[in-house]
């Protein structure tokens with residue numbers, strides 16, 4: 001049986017040669033027969049293509065209903081309930097990255113004081129999604145609805161703003177992690193740049209426009225050597241792609257503030273840690289490894305100088321986020337048009353007392369009552385910076401930001417949470 005290709009484009013010229021000696025009539029019949037076969041095949045192909053295309057468009061248009069977990073009357077009701085304000089002068093906040101570490105804590109704090117909160121999170125697998133699901137359950141138990149969706153989904157964002165007139169957006173959804181940026185740079189562009197722009201586009205068109213507070217990062221200071229880091233310092237030497245996307249976020253938000261009158265506050269978080277934290281961060285993975293009896297790798301800077309971070313406890317960060325929301329001022333635009341200048345602010349949220357990584361390990365050893373197996377290696381050229389140290393006077397002046405938890409105390413609370421969540425089950429994989 002000849003293949004379809006052979007039928008349309010005979011590859012054996014001899015076939016035709018054999019027929020050459022036959023009468024014109026036979027040639028005519030053969031010619032007619034092959035033309036009608038070609039016609040039938042062409043018809044078949046057209047029908048096949050058409051049905052494929054219509055199936056594709058059916059799948060595309062229907063995918064929202066098949067795969068997305070949003071939309072419908074029940075869904076809208078859940079969103080509205082979650083957004084209910086229970087205090088006078090309260091706000092309605094859309095929290096992006098709500099099932100993330102900082103997102104969970106900020107959402108709970110807002111809800112507890114009577115603000116309306118709706119969360120969105122894409123539950124990606126950068127780290128163990130079951131931890132994110134557990135945080136979602138925690139939020140749900142406090143009446144906070146978290147939608148499973150991506151900030152790149154403009155339709156979902158528009159639908160959310162159609163359903164609720166959010167007064168504020170607490171934008172915490174991001175691809176985090178300094179070193180992972182070398183492995184998967186595109187994920188940073190997807191979340192920290194494309195996702196941010198999609199969110200800003202939605203906010204700019206919303207009526208009324210919300211005020212936006214969002215998570216930048218201490219990493220924007222990059223190779224800055226002047227300490228402590230102040231908001232007015234140079235931030236044009238990022239050491240990692242992560243830092244570069246956060247710096248880009250600061251520029252992008254400035255543009256939306258300038259053109260559309262969106263009120264913007266960028267918060268430069270300094271190595272946030274605490275209960276319900278991120279398993280990819282050093283304090284978390286060190287704890288896991290120490291408990292499991294596995295070695296930990298401690299990076300060391302140039303000339304054997306210890307690396308240091310201005311580790312900041314989550315409760316202090318939450319206070320900074322709420323203070324920023326409360327003082328954010330209004331966006332001035334409507335219908336996508338600026339009506340006047342709106343606030344554009346950037347604040348450091350740090351602890352103002354850097355601690356070296358070996359000291360962090362000592363504190364963990366003390367709380368865990370176990371010794372770490374340390375592998376001390378020179379810091380690889382993977383985007384890390386040698387130290388961070390925040391000057392927080394600006395946030396202090398603007399909304400009374402004053403961190404109160406030192407690393408000793410904060411890690412004690414973390415370890416207590418870790419053991420209650422994972423137990424002493426050393427073999428349990430937590431990613």
Ligand SMILES: O=C(O)[C@H]1O[C@H](OP(=O)(O)OP(=O)(O)OC[C@H]2O[C@@H](n3ccc(=O)[nH]c3=O)[C@H](O)[C@@H]2O)[C@H](O)[C@@H](O)[C@H]1O
Nearest residue numbers: 176177178217218219269270271281282297298299307384
């Ligand atoms: O402030 C920020 O903006 C960033 O803070 C956090 O980044 P970092 O300050 O790099 O925290 P983290 O990874 O805990 O490493 C801490 C220290 O341990 C060292 N470190 C790390 C891993 C390891 O195996 N060994 C080691 O010595 C390492 O060299 C470093 O000196 C967030 O992850 C990031 O998303 C961003 O929010």
